[in-house]
Amino acid sequence: MQRKGFIYAELVVTDPEDFYNEYMTRVGPVLEKWGATFAIAGGEPQVLEGDRNVERVVLVEFDSPEKARDFYHSQDYQDVIGYRTRSAKSHLYLLEGTAQ
Structure with a gap:
């Protein structure tokens, strides 16, 4: 069975106006063109272990790891x-996701 591919991002937005008005408005149509979907797109993740301070995480799902890389x-x-x-x-x- 084909495994899903994911791009996981940890972000600290330094210029919210540019990020949301410029990047997000442009990346949405590109993700749609590639058949990608947001599995997670949000802020304030709760760190359960470790000392990382992550403000925003995003997980984008693709049909395969190869498609995510491409x-x-x-x-x-x-x-x-x-x-x-x-x-x-x-x-x-x-x-790379696990086998279904």
């Missing part, structure tokens, strides 16, 4: 990634 490297996403990198500090991870 999305990230696609021209579609590369055209909008600069809006995120200038308005937020982030860590992104490519994850």
